[in-house]
Amino acid sequence: MEGQEFECLKLKNQICFPLYVCSKEIIRRYKPLLDRLDLTYTQYITMMVLWEHTRMNVKELGSCLYLDSGTLTPVLKKLENKGYLKRSRSREDERNLIVTITDKGRELRTQALEVPSGMACVVHLSPEEADTLYTLLYKILDGMPSV
């Protein structure tokens, strides 16, 4: 039997694969809910940060979201076009782009409450299991070698 040697190349022995699939599948379940707000998942988590902080530059936003500026630029432009935020250069340091939430952006928050409630039925874990998962995921993130 050839088995042993190649065990580590079997899908069922991968930890990344179910992570990848779970992430994708959950985001797919978000879609119909987010469609009602005309937001993509990335736009949604960006708004989450702005609902809490109201004013940040692209760098800070990127480090909250684990997104680089190349990914964020088109996302922020879309959200600006929808009127949910304003982009402007910092006076002190022209390299800095300050993102500020607008009133319209703030209003969206109330409507967005229906998203987490609509998602409640998607992840069938007990509170303890969810807590364990949460802890393990952040343990991976914290322990990951940089780049």
Place this chain on the structure above:
Amino acid sequence: MEGQEFECLKLKNQICFPLYVCSKEIIRRYKPLLDRLDLTYTQYITMMVLWEHTRMNVKELGSCLYLDSGTLTPVLKKLENKGYLKRSRSREDERNLIVTITDKGRELRTQALEVPSGMACVVHLSPEEADTLYTLLYKILDGMPSV
């Protein structure tokens, strides 16, 4: 304090967000290793299935990988161009496309052994923790409402 009402819209209370980030970040760590094989992550997991099964149609492949044919078609064409597989129509039902691994595809498997070994240092979990995570992820997948 406004806090309570919007707790569920804070990034730190999301389970999907760390899943999404973990998946993305781990796949990013795969990249330099997969570059040496000239494979993307999606191409890599596709090859994993073919190393085990050698011959499948697009539908079967998609259900192993949780990918639809719209995503698979370009992936399979790329892999065919590289000479790792062959795509051909089934005689019985012309709609079925049969994917068969080639000798060159089979040979790639040995070279690919360096990928899991190179990834070993990325996920810093004990075997027990990894096992718990694995179980929880598949529990989510199994429990997820369809579409």
Place this chain on the structure above:
DNA sequence: GCCAATTGAATTTTTTACAACTAAATTGCC
């Protein structure tokens, strides 16, 4: 036997990831 509904895959479009580039600010050497 014919038409509607379903299934399977390909194509097209949108979104995301990544690399290369540009511009601004800072550092450091003379």
Place this chain on the structure above:
DNA sequence: GGCAATTTAGTTGTAAAAAATTCAATTGGC
């Protein structure tokens, strides 16, 4: 103190992936 080199911030362009749409073949009901 002024200029070159480096660092930092963001944009642009390109490639990959995901989602939506389209098209073709088959099945099932009448």
